[in-house]
Amino acid sequence: MxxxxxxxxxxxxxxxxxxxxxxxxxxxxxxxxxxxxxxxxxxxxxxxxxxxxxxxxxxxxxxxxxxxxxxxxxxxxxxxxxxxxxxxxxxxxxxxxxxxxxxxxxxxxxxxxxxxxxxxxxxxxxxxxxxxxxxxxxxxxxxxxxxxxxxxxxxxxxxxxxxxxxxxxxxxxxxxxxxxxxxxxxxxxxxxxxxxxxxxxxxxxxxxxxxxxxxxxxxxxxxxxxxxxxxxxxxxxxxxxxxxxxxxxxxxxxxxVLRTVPEAGDDAVDWLRRSARTLGVPWPDSAGVSEVLAELDPADPASLALHAATVRLLRGAGYTAFDGEVPESVGHGGxxxxxxxxxxxxxxxxxxxxxxxxxxxxxxxxxxxxxxxxxxxxxxxxxxxxxxxxxxxxxxxxxxGAWVLAERVGTTFDGVVLRFDATGSAEVFVRNPPVLVRCADVTVPEGSEITVRLTEVDVADRRMCFEQA
Structure with missing residues (x-):
């Protein structure tokens, strides 16, 4: 809600x-x-x-x-x-x-x-x-x-x-x-x-x-x-x-003309397996990615983080047109x-x-x-x-999001750490209102529940700043 x-x-x-x-x-x-x-x-x-x-x-x-x-x-x-x-x-x-x-x-x-x-x-x-x-x-x-x-x-x-x-x-x-x-x-x-x-x-x-x-x-x-x-x-x-x-x-x-997404390579799948292990998500040796995801409850914080990490396996979406010779890669990884x-x-x-x-x-x-x-x-x-x-x-x-939160600077919110980017900033899913936010200097790992504080809202720039509370 x-x-x-x-x-x-x-x-x-x-x-x-x-x-x-x-x-x-x-x-x-x-x-x-x-x-x-x-x-x-x-x-x-x-x-x-x-x-x-x-x-x-x-x-x-x-x-x-x-x-x-x-x-x-x-x-x-x-x-x-x-x-x-x-x-x-x-x-x-x-x-x-x-x-x-x-x-x-x-x-x-x-x-x-x-x-x-x-x-x-x-x-x-x-x-x-x-x-x-x-x-x-x-x-x-x-x-x-x-x-x-x-x-x-x-x-x-x-x-x-x-x-x-x-x-x-x-x-x-x-x-x-x-x-x-x-x-x-x-x-x-x-x-x-x-x-x-x-x-x-x-x-x-x-x-x-x-x-x-x-x-x-x-x-x-x-x-x-x-x-x-x-x-x-x-x-x-x-x-x-x-x-x-x-x-x-x-x-x-x-x-x-096809909608194409490259299939995830072995390295990417191995990385996801390591992420699952870190998050404490079971992954049987014989199971593929889709089989593991099908068994998860997305409401569970660790499961939610693994789902978010799986998005990285679906990069490179595009369209492939051909007339004559069919390209070697024509699949949709998703x-x-x-x-x-x-x-x-x-x-x-x-x-x-x-x-x-x-x-x-x-x-x-x-x-x-x-x-x-x-x-x-x-x-x-x-x-x-x-x-x-x-x-x-x-x-x-x-x-x-900026309109909704404009009058709530200083308020704390409960969320889940989904993932960290290359700069070390965390993507956090705040549950209520449901917003995806960036938060620097987060000290808990992916898949953890977290409390964040809203520190600034700029409505004109559509910018919201949060910190770990």
């Missing part, structure tokens, strides 16, 4: 990062035309409006990229129908909207409003898979066997119609009551199965403390601890499954498999291009030239966009 709240707006932050306030007139004009008359796209678009697809998103979301229908195949596993918004039907290749999307790279989420990749008339209306309306989509149909592994795939353009917009809480409540929506009744079983598979293939998912900014009813902002919803985890597995299948299709075809972004084209630039490649290779036709010639440029564009998104998110959290 949060303790205290902060008042203010994010106008200065938006100006600091030069975030656009609107779209160029030419881009808006294009969007208005295609919103009422979507573009013709390669491949035949079939009618799949009979599928009772549903969306599962955070409460209040309007930019709905994905709709799902899960069915069981007897004892043979599951069938996953996964409809993804077909943004290519709304963006003219080489046009003003395409150029603006390349400049933006992805939607940025700020507490006081989004900076969209696409105009709201598309992102929240014409392209969004809103309930009760027919929308163009890319429909992935994945057969998954009883072990949780994909065994057949079909990708096609289709017309779809979501029958209901669900959120994580409503899905969880219905599951607890024994009255799940039929379209996602199999989600817990398939979600757990896929998460078991993830641990076996060595996927790394550090459970580090996540912060979220919440608008307060009476005005102002508060920081709260973001606890990942179990339904959210299961739902994410569907996206990961689709991305892994997409990566395999592109690798086999020798053309595409997922334990090659992976591609294809499930969020409303919010992320690269998905539109990767999806177009997958459609072409599964239909046995050439990749459209507009998509193919853009592949080499995408790693740079997405790298710049990811960096900007990370910096904006961090700045928002620091700004709200």
């Amino acid at each position: 949060a303790h205290g709240q902060g008042a203010g707006d994010f106008a200065s932050l938006r100006a600091e990062f030069a975030l656009p306030e609107s779209f160029p007139p030419q881009a808006l004009a294009e969007a208005e035309v295609v919103a009422g008359d979507p573009l013709s796209c390669p491949g035949r678009r079939s009618d799949a409006t009979d599928l009772p697809l549903v969306t599962v998103d955070p409460l209040g979301a309007k930019d709905l990229d994905q709709a799902v229908l899960l069915t069981r195949r007897g004892r043979r596993g599951f069938r996953v129908h996964y409809a993804i918004a077909d943004v290519a039907a709304f963006v003219v290749p080489g046009g003003a909207l395409d150029a603006e999307a390349r400049r933006r790279g992805q939607t940025l989420y700020l507490p006081d409003g989004n900076v969209g990749l696409h105009p709201p008339m598309l992102a929240e209306q014409a392209a969004s898979l809103l309930p009760g309306v027919v929308r163009p989509a890319v429909l992935w149909t994945l057969d998954v066997d009883a072990e949780g592994e994909p065994c057949a795939v079909r990708v096609r353009r289709a017309w779809v119609r979501s029958v209901e917009q669900l959120d994580h809480d409503s899905v969880a409540e219905a599951l607890r009551a024994g009255t799940p929506h039929p379209s996602v009744a199999a989600l817990p079983e398939l979600g757990r199965l896929r998460r078991e598979r993830a641990a076996r293939r060595g996927a790394l998912e550090p459970q580090v403390p996540e912060q979220r900014i919440r608008a307060e009813p009476e005005g102002g902002w508060a920081l709260v601890r973001r606890l990942r919803h179990e339904v959210e985890e299961w739902n994410a597995e569907l996206s990961l499954l689709t991305g892994m299948v997409a990566a395999k299709l592109m690798i086999e075809a020798g053309v595409g 997922i334990g498999s090659p992976y591609a972004h294809v499930t969020a084209p409303i919010r992320r630039l690269v998905d539109r291009f990767a999806t177009e490649v997958c459609l072409a290779v599964t239909e046995g036709r050439d990749v459209p030239e507009w998509a193919r010639r853009s592949l080499p440029e995408l790693p740079r564009l997405m790298g710049l966009s990811d960096t900007r998104a990370s910096r904006v998110e961090r700045a928002c959290l620091d700004q709200v």
Whole structure:
């Protein structure tokens, strides 16, 4: 829970990062035309409006990229129908909207409003898979066997119609009551199965403390601890499954763009083992990193510190494009498999291009030239966009943290020492309000509980200074 709240707006932050306030007139004009008359796209678009697809998103979301229908195949596993918004039907290749999307790279989420990749008339209306309306989509149909592994795939353009917009809480409540929506009744079983598979293939998912900014009813902002919803985890597995299948299709075809993270080397894993030993965390000789993490309680201070240390094994994230020869390193160390972004084209630039490649290779036709010639440029564009998104998110959290703590200089707070950096400064997770802070001259080791004192707050610079109490 949060303790205290902060008042203010994010106008200065938006100006600091030069975030656009609107779209160029030419881009808006294009969007208005295609919103009422979507573009013709390669491949035949079939009618799949009979599928009772549903969306599962955070409460209040309007930019709905994905709709799902899960069915069981007897004892043979599951069938996953996964409809993804077909943004290519709304963006003219080489046009003003395409150029603006390349400049933006992805939607940025700020507490006081989004900076969209696409105009709201598309992102929240014409392209969004809103309930009760027919929308163009890319429909992935994945057969998954009883072990949780994909065994057949079909990708096609289709017309779809979501029958209901669900959120994580409503899905969880219905599951607890024994009255799940039929379209996602199999989600817990398939979600757990896929998460078991993830641990076996060595996927790394550090459970580090996540912060979220919440608008307060009476005005102002508060920081709260973001606890990942179990339904959210299961739902994410569907996206990961689709991305892994997409990566395999592109690798086999020798053309595409992947999200890549180098696999941690033996030295890094040995270092993590030593950290576990120092923290007193058991690590059986036969266990891999993912298996150890799966057994830990992230609320335990030593476990929390080991999760934070594991983040260091996931450095070097980027994008790898290829056309012809497939690079030697195409894996994603965090997922334990090659992976591609294809499930969020409303919010992320690269998905539109990767999806177009997958459609072409599964239909046995050439990749459209507009998509193919853009592949080499995408790693740079997405790298710049990811960096900007990370910096904006961090700045928002620091700004709200400074607002919340501005009147509490001299107060002490309980926290956990997560790790030390190269300068000897400690990263400390303060529990309430949930803030990640730097603290010099800390005398207790990583994984220790600590009391820190707030010594200074500079709201304008978004800076908070702490010392060990």
